[in-house]
Amino acid sequence: MKAEKFKSPFKGRSLLNWIDWKREEIEWILDKAFLVKKQSHNGEVHQRFLGKTIALIFEKRSTRTRSSFETAFGEEGGHPVFMSTDDIQLGGKESVEDTARVLGRMFSAIEFRGFKQEHVELLAKHSGIPVINGLTDSFHPTQVLADIMTLKEQFGTLKGLSVCFCGDGRNNMARSLMLICAKFGINFSIFAPKELSPDEEIIKICTPFAKESGASITISDEISVVKGADCLYTDVWVSMGEETLKDERTKLLQPYQVNRELMAATGKSSTIFLHCLPAVKGQEVTEEVFESNASRVFDQAENRKHTIKAIMLALI
The missing domain is CATH 3.40.50.1370 (Aspartate/ornithine carbamoyltransferase)
Known part of the structure; x- marks a missing residue:
């Protein structure tokens, strides 16, 4: 197993949509996608998320998005935690802002798949950690x-x-x-x-x-x-x-x-x-x-x- 470092100029950034991303920046990530696909097909095992955690918030059901996040993060040695609306208080008894501040102190990153683009933006604004839009009614960047x-x-x-x-x-x-x-x-x-x-x-x-x-x-x-x-x-x-x-x-x-x-x-x-x-x-x-x-x-x-x-x- 390899725990090689993955140097990135985008560490700490969120992906809410592609509006604020330059083409060259998106190409950089795309190149890395081809790299990790090649590594996967070659049977290489890496541990680049060792010691990291990600909160996976799902208001909407999913096959590909959930499977992709859980397997990709887990294979790299990280710990994904799935959270449906039945599991947490997001936007119900607890505001999105407060949920963001709590999760930001416990996780390395957050993925959100739900209805409102406003919610994924609030998570990014208040959590202090990278937030990835896994789908909203407005955008599906991944x-x-x-x-x-x-x-x-x-x-x-x-x-x-x-x-x-x-x-x-x-x-x-x-x-x-x-x-x-x-x-x-x-x-x-x-x-x-x-x-x-x-x-x-x-x-x-x-x-x-x-x-x-x-x-x-x-x-x-x-x-x-x-x-x-x-x-x-x-x-x-x-x-x-x-x-x-x-x-x-x-x-x-x-x-x-x-x-x-x-x-x-x-x-x-x-x-x-x-x-x-x-x-x-x-x-x-x-x-x-x-x-x-x-x-x-x-x-x-x-x-x-x-x-x-x-x-x-x-x-x-």
Whole structure:
């Protein structure tokens, strides 16, 4: 076993979204993700989190995020502590601020997966330790780093690629993809009904980044927007907390399903399919596409672990 030191210029920093991170800084973490993936596949065992602890706060259920944080931290010799809303008083009997101050005195870092972006920001403000956003209704930064890693593995480069998100253009995945694509010079489009177009605030945030990197941002309800896409990306039509809207969303989003015809509409035989999972096959994507040779969803899922390990090594 190796307990080598991992020198990072970002020690003590939080990851709440990618807005305040420069492309070069994100690339630094991405490079480390490729490194730890190689080490994992080589069977190397390291103990870089020995003596460290992380509080994993989950308001929302999770497979990939929880598994990634727990296994990545534990394999490195650290001790992850899972906390659901049934286990702690966060925002209930105890304020988020007070919870942050308590956890900040007991843990090396905090991960938060929940509803309000405000809560993860309060944890970072008051805890005094690194806080990582494992998902909020506004952003999903750890997921999109894994997405970028998967794209780079597939195409060898990022700048100049074209990614099209199909479905609910307002959700945290569409917002987060727009942001990270704008930083990396990836042309980003959204194929969505007008009723589910992204809000002006996120477009305003991303536009200067896209201008600087040379990326384009296109939002349309016309199928022609997928033409030339190197990747079609989708997410569930009904997010956690919106279950009552299932029938309405299904009817509205049916024309935006990723199926054989939509893949063909890109005009490229090399187009890949990505999904942050879990997927409802038969709704946002057909089983045919999900199980096809174009699908990279399980490479993408594995990369959650490697990118999350790299993020934790960088911040903790």
